Amino acid sequence: MTETRFKFHSSVNSIPVIRPSAATSKNASSPRNNGSNELSNFLVDKTPVTLDHLAADTFSGEMRLTIKTMTALIFGEQDRSEGQPREIELQIDPTTGKPIIPATMIKGMIANAYERMTASRFRIFGDHSDTLTYRADPAAANNLIPIRLDSEYESGTHRGTLLYGPNNARFAKVYTFDGSRKLNTNLEIKHNSEVWFQAAPVDSTYVVTAIWDDERSTYKPLELPENIAAKINLDNDTDSRTDEESNTRQNMESGYKGWFYATTPDDLLKTNERIFSTKNSERIFFDESSSRRSIDIRPEIAATYDRVILSYAYNSEDGETRPKNASRFVHERNNSGLTEEINHNGLLAYARLDGSDSIIEILPTEVGRRNYPRAPRDLAKAQQILPASKADEASPADHLFGFTAEQIPDTTSNTAALKGRITISSVSTDSVQFQSRKRPVLHPLLPPKASSARRFLTDANGKLISGRDRPYYYSMGDMLGAAAYPFRSQDLESRDGFLKRATYEHYKDSMSGNNIDTSNIRVQTRINAWIPSKQTFDCTLRFEGLSTSELRILILIVNSEQLGAWASSSHSRQTAYLRMGTGKALGLGVVKVDCSQYSIYRTSRQDTDHWGLVNDYKHLDGCFGAPSELLADADSGWNHHTFIEQAQEFYELLAKTVSAKAFMRSCIGYSDEHPVRYMHLNENKWNNETDSKTGHSKKGHAVAPTSLAADNWEKPMSVGRKP
Structure with missing residues (x-):
């Protein structure tokens, strides 16, 4: 009888991507099947609105974001010398001595969250046209x-x-x-x-x-x-x-x-x-x-x-x-x-x-x-998650963050493109401290392999297909999931945020006896400087012409308490976190994102409402980036508390979709005591064992991480070993 040696959560899990507009998506949890509502109409692909005007009933303005590191934040220029580990170096402003945090990192973090929350097309999809092995x-x-x-x-x-x-x-x-x-x-x-x-x-x-x-x-x-x-x-x-x-x-x-x-x-x-x-x-x-x-x-x-x-x-x-x-x-x-x-x-x-x-x-x-039978790109095409090839395929994330339509053989060179409607200001790091004394070496940064099919593939309902015989993964009808990097909520209490399990020395100790070659210099990454936990930096997010639904989701993503509440079915008070930088699978780069100030105009129909950005332009009372004093008036067309109250039904529908549910759970972390780690080599061998007579997976083997969308999503993996 097989014994259970370890229980743990996988360092890499997946967020099911069930698109309401996909022909294969007929699951009951899709908002499309809840009748015509604001969310179902919003999530489908459609041609973007042009940016040559500010449409009525849209919002423009800015939010001041405060970002606090909860575990070590690692990013920067990477360099490799012959016979040496890869090195990551922070870029330091020579005039202030403070680290430079690129605005593109902040924008990428928010765009990534928005893409997963809305089950959008992958705006970036690598060349996965070859069948995996x-x-x-x-x-x-x-x-x-x-x-x-x-x-x-x-x-x-x-x-x-x-x-x-x-x-x-x-x-x-x-x-x-x-x-x-x-x-x-x-x-x-x-x-x-x-x-x-x-x-x-x-x-x-x-x-x-x-x-x-x-x-x-x-x-x-x-x-x-x-x-x-x-x-x-x-x-x-x-x-x-x-x-x-x-x-x-x-x-x-x-x-x-x-x-x-x-x-x-x-x-x-x-x-x-x-x-x-x-x-x-x-x-x-x-x-x-x-x-x-x-x-x-x-x-x-x-x-x-x-x-x-x-x-x-x-x-x-x-x-x-x-x-x-x-x-x-x-x-x-x-x-x-x-x-x-x-x-x-x-x-x-x-x-x-x-x-x-x-x-x-x-x-x-x-x-x-x-x-495997099919290439990931074949499945992605059927699932409709490939980058848009024409304007009417633009998904919700494309509308907000922009896109350039993917070039395909039967299109002309004049492919569709859309500039994004969100920009991030320079990041203020006046109070940010960084460390460079220890120069730790990270546990090998193994990327999530797409060939690890049990972790990423789901059926049309977002349910993992683990247990199927391995030769039949990546078959037509399977659906790809987006990578998620879980963490334990108690890991956020680490003193400097550099989790022990992320370091190379701990990795060597934990891998002892598992036939892992830890001497390979190519898998090592030395961190010359990093931002520890409990550091705070700020930036301004500016946006133009957002619809009501777009603004609702954006505000939810940058509000850690609201996002945490909707991640739980009981709406209990929790905090949700986003991820930045390198080493996410090692528990690094966990950040708390909140919006401290709002300055938002609502562009209304001019025959019924004299307030708004267009009216300010006409009367030279204000402009985007320099709000008029009328914004302080509760009747000016936008009020934060009223806006959130009116969004409750929308959020409730959103939280029931498979993709949003799994994403939000990945943001609050596991509450139990089980570690979050990679599967050991001997565990992986055990998990892939087949019956010598039938060729089928052995009973109890072929275990996958518990789906983040499942009711028992916090259940750890149990990978047995031969007695």
Whole structure:
């Protein structure tokens, strides 16, 4: 029975992105299904209003933001020297000696929050057009069948042959080592060579006992591991063979035809070297005319082989070097892909078949990386979260923060664009102190890998799809989530805000015994200076022509108490925090954002209301940035308390949407005592284990972080280990 060793929250979780305008979004929690209301009309994609005028019933003005660091804030210029960790340095104003905080950081933080709160399109979406790969559990190798592509595949035959041996054997093993002892094989044959050989059945596989020697015109016996040789000799002394076994023995004496398949490079095979210490054998694929099967292989299927090869490749342009004792499948790549194209003519590989015996993937090795069915971009397109390609696809975040329509092949060069309606002033850091004494090294800043599918993929209702067999993640219908970085509320009580779990020394201690190479200098990040906790800085946020809904959401984001209240179903008093800078997955960059002053004009219809910015312009009574004295009048068209009271129904609807609910919960942090951390390597291996007979995930495995949108969102992960 599996024991539970640790309970913890994942450093990286996800916010479901369920778009009301997406064709696949038919979930009950979508506000679109609550009838026509202000929120449902607001969240859908539509063409932005032009910026050549101030429309009626819009708001312009400014807010004074106060931002307080709750954990260490790390940002700045990054530099890497050869053989040294990456270094992050604060930029200091030489005239004041105070750190310079870029206004773009503040704007990016608010834009990120607004995008997630409104389930908007991702205004920035990387090139994720390639299908991702994952590392398969060794048990999943049992359903792979050897295959050889036709010798003229590149010329357009697009066919191959599935290679089966006697009794449906997948291959015969050619032993080169007996544990740590080299066997006297000295193989002269090369990978992909056609060979004649003799083999004997041992347990559930076949073992090559001799290989045909052309020079001597005879079979050359191979030295075998002692236990293998003993089993074969014992079988030879057994007289009670079935007819089938007798036929197999006769075939062994006359020999089999096959193809030599080695993961070890040819030069190492000649000297009996190996690429890793536990590798004891190579393979010969049977090529029996009575059992092989010809099959169509489309070019897109052949491309799955290339993608796996690319995932193993090293990039010399980025300073990477070829791994020591690399397998023959490690190639060099550059920023455009592999430096040499793969020749598919006569290619030997392993094929993965679906339930109808059609090939769905071709792989270079039995154990290693495999392809997901679809690329993230394919799913993002169906989900309608890709950046807008035309004006009428603009999402709520696009309307407020601006966008340049994504260039796609069938559009002209004159793509749509919109300037944002929010600007951030220079940031005042007069009272901000910074530290530079300790120069700590951060725990490796591992980015959230999109290939960690259980963490990011949801169904159309925002529910995580963990538990599905791994080969079927990233299937059509799956939906991508946005990355979220949870934290514990008690972590905000740290004295200097530099959490112990974020440092490299603590990382090495916690990883002991987990086969983690902590000596890799490339994963280290030294912090030369940072802003500690309990530091406060200010800036002014200016905006023009915001609709009522836009202003409601913006005010909610920059009000830590209001945002915290709506994050809880009981609306109890809590504080919500946003995130800035580097190291969010390590609990760093937690900030409290509040609006201390408002100066807001409401542009009203001139025939019913004489107040507002337009009227001030006409009568030279005031202008944007220099408010008139009439703003102090409660009847001037905008009052903060009245505005918030009138927004309650709107906020209630917003808080019920899956995306906003998950985002707001990510802002208040976990209240329990369980740590927030990355999964350890041995835990990850356990979590990916499959049943050796079925290939399905083992019962109780395939655990994902508890969804932030779920009722039990604060439940920690329980990752078991073998007893």
